[in-house]
Amino acid sequence: MSQIPLDSLDRKILDVLQADGRASNVDISAKVHLSAPQCFRRVRSLEDRGVIRSYRAQVQPESLGLGAMAYVSLNIDGGQFGRVREIEASIRDFPQILECHTVSGDYDYLLKVVARDLKSLSQFLTDQLMQVPGVDDVRSMICMEEVKAAAPLPVDLGP
Amino acid sequence: MSQIPLDSLDRKILDVLQADGRASNVDISAKVHLSAPQCFRRVRSLEDRGVIRSYRAQVQPESLGLGAMAYVSLNIDGGQFGRVREIEASIRDFPQILECHTVSGDYDYLLKVVARDLKSLSQFLTDQLMQVPGVDDVRSMICMEEVKAAAPLPVDLGP
DNA sequence: ACTGAAATCGCGTCAAC
DNA sequence: GTTGACGCGATTTCAGT
Numbered sequence: 249m250s251q252i253p254l255d256s257l258d259r260k261i262l263d264v265l266q267a268d269g270r271a272s273n274v275d276i277s278a279k280v281h282l283s284a285p286q287c288f289r290r291v292r293s294l295e296d297r298g299v300i301r302s303y304r305a306q307v308q309p310e311s312l313g314l315g316a317m318a319y320v321s322l323n324i325d326g327g328q329f330g331r332v333r334e335i336e337a338s339i340r341d342f343p344q345i346l347e348c349h350t351v352s353g354d355y356d357y358l359l360k361v362v363a364r365d366l367k368s369l370s371q372f373l374t375d376q377l378m379q380v381p382g383v384d385d386v387r388s389m390i391c392m393e394e395v396k397a398a399a400p401l402p403v404d405l406g407p
Numbered sequence: 408m409s410q411i412p413l414d415s416l417d418r419k420i421l422d423v424l425q426a427d428g429r430a431s432n433v434d435i436s437a438k439v440h441l442s443a444p445q446c447f448r449r450v451r452s453l454e455d456r457g458v459i460r461s462y463r464a465q466v467q468p469e470s471l472g473l474g475a476m477a478y479v480s481l482n483i484d485g486g487q488f489g490r491v492r493e494i495e496a497s498i499r500d501f502p503q504i505l506e507c508h509t510v511s512g513d514y515d516y517l518l519k520v521v522a523r524d525l526k527s528l529s530q531f532l533t534d535q536l537m538q539v540p541g542v543d544d545v546r547s548m549i550c551m552e553e554v555k556a557a558a559p560l561p562v563d564l565g566p
Numbered sequence: 567a568c569t570g571a572a573a574t575c576g577c578g579t580c581a582a583c
Numbered sequence: 584g585t586t587g588a589c590g591c592g593a594t595t596t597c598a599g600t
Contacts, residue, residue, distance in 0.1 A: 254470065254471065259471070262464065262466050262471070265463075265464035265466075266463055266464050266466060267461075267463075268461070268462060268463075269428045269429065269461075269462035269463045269464045270428065270429060270462040272576095272577065272578080273577075273578060273579090274576095274577065274578085283584065283585060283586090284577090284578080284579090284585095285578095285579080285580085285584080285585075285586090286584065286585085288578075288579070288580095297470070298467055298470070299466060299467055299470040300464050300465065300466060300467075301465040301466065301467050302427070302428070302464075302465045303427060303428035303429040303462060303463070303464050303465070304424075304425055304426075304427075304428045304462070304463055304464075304465055304557075304559065305421065305424035305425050305428045305459050305461075305462050306459065306460040306461045306462070306463055307421050307424075307425060307458060307459060307460065307559075307560050308457055308458055308459075308460050309560055311413065311456070311457070311458040312413070312418075312421070312560055312561070312562055312563075312564075313564070314560060314561075314564065317508075318510075319478070319508075319510065319517055336554050339554060339555060340554065340555045343558070343561035343564065344561065344564065345555060345558070346555075346557065346558045346560070347555055347556060347557060347558070348553075348554040348555040349476075349478075349550040349551065349552065349553055349554060350550070350551045350552040350554060351477075351478065351548035351549060351550055351551060352547075352548055352549040352551065353546070353547075353548045353549075355548070357554065358478055358548060358550075359555075362560065362561070362564075363564070364564060364566070368564075387512070388511075388512075389510035389511055389512045389514070389517060390510060390511040390512075391508040391509070391510055391517075392508065392509045392510060392511065393508065393509040394507075394508055395495045395498060395499065395507040395508060395509060395516065396498060396499045396504060396505075396506055396507040396518075397506060398463075398505065398506060399502070399504070399505045399506065400463065400466075401466050401468055401471055401473060401505070401521065402471070402473075402502035402503065402521070403471055405471075405472070405473070405502065405503065405521075405522070405523060405527075407523070431591095431592065431593080432592070432593060432594085433591090433592065433593085442569075442570050442571085443570090443592085443593080443594090444569080444570070444571090444594080444595085445568095445569070445570080447593075447594070567600100568599105568600085569598105569599085569600080570597105570598095570599090570600100571596105571597090571598085571599100572595105572596090572597085572598100573594105573595090573596085573597100574593105574594090574595085574596100575592105575593090575594085575595100576591105576592095576593085576594100577590105577591090577592085577593090578589105578590095578591085578592095579588100579589090579590090579591095580587105580588090580589085580590105581586105581587090581588090581589105582585105582586090582587090582588105583584105583585085583586080583587100
């Protein structure tokens with residue numbers, strides 16, 4: 249985790265690599281107006297410092313037969329707070345659950361879930377997620393239209 | 408968009424490229440037990456068919472000074488349904504908004520938002536998002552702990 | 567026709583200036 | 584910080600099945 253703040257060249261590099269994670273080093277160096285070895289050193293430094301966590305192919309869910317997506321909120325049964333870490337481990341183990349955060353507000357957790365279709369989504373929630381001891385009050389918000397999808401992080405949000 | 412269903416080799420390739428978007432062709436071919444040209448042809452076909460949407464570097468938000476994240480729900484003011492597409496365009500234009508779906512349930516839209524800190528998140532919601540004509544009932548769920556982060560899509564969820 | 571082998575060409579990468 | 588060199592990998596062509 250870098251304490252070193254990122255300068256504008258680092259940010260440009262991140263911008264390029266968020267737009268195209270397979271951009272070649274010469275591509276990046278051209279776009280940020282840097283020599284190739286310079287650029288290479290910066291990219292590696294960004295990787296080493298953990299600024300770049302990983303590179304990932306973005307796969308279209310439908311092509312994998314994943315036609316349903318939902319945000320699911322859940323609470324922990326008040327009597328089961330001692331089991332919180334176990335519940336979280338269960339959540340991590342379900343491949344259908346893509347993301348999970350604890351959140352402020354009315355719910356304890358918010359999850360992003362995919363499934364083949366609405367039926368199998370419902371089955372997953374009922375037969376698997378709700379069966380985890382301590383899980384309570386499962387509510388789902390089915391995703392209908394994708395208005396904005398997985399935008400890259402803004403590299404220079406004004407102060 | 409392919410009607411052609413993906414076979415198990417395609418799925419393995421997607422698995423590898425979701426885990427490492429910069430995996431070299433020879434790496435992939437070794438892992439899926441395919442000759443390099445074969446593997447290459449399949450990867451390109453997956454790209455051409457839109458199965459692989461893009462490649463992306465995953466950047467740690469904190470290193471960009473983005474210390475706050477929230478899921479934000481909002482409704483459209485009943486009198487302003489005619490402006491829905493304009494509102495959606497506004498949503499797409501905010502770089503702080505990373506994702507947006509229309510959802511079933513109590514809310515019309517669910518957004519994923521990042522900001523420098525809680526203060527600037529609150530400012531963004533109040534001074535920008537709530538100012539969009541037609542936007543109503545903005546509620547935020549601040550992300551606290553990240554229990555599971557951006558898992559790759561499961562390539563073979565049982566039927 | 568489809569697969570794998572070989573050949574080329576460009577890029578990533580390092581070392582020296 | 585830049586230039587140059589080396590070696591590997593991506594990509595195409597071709598021959599064999």
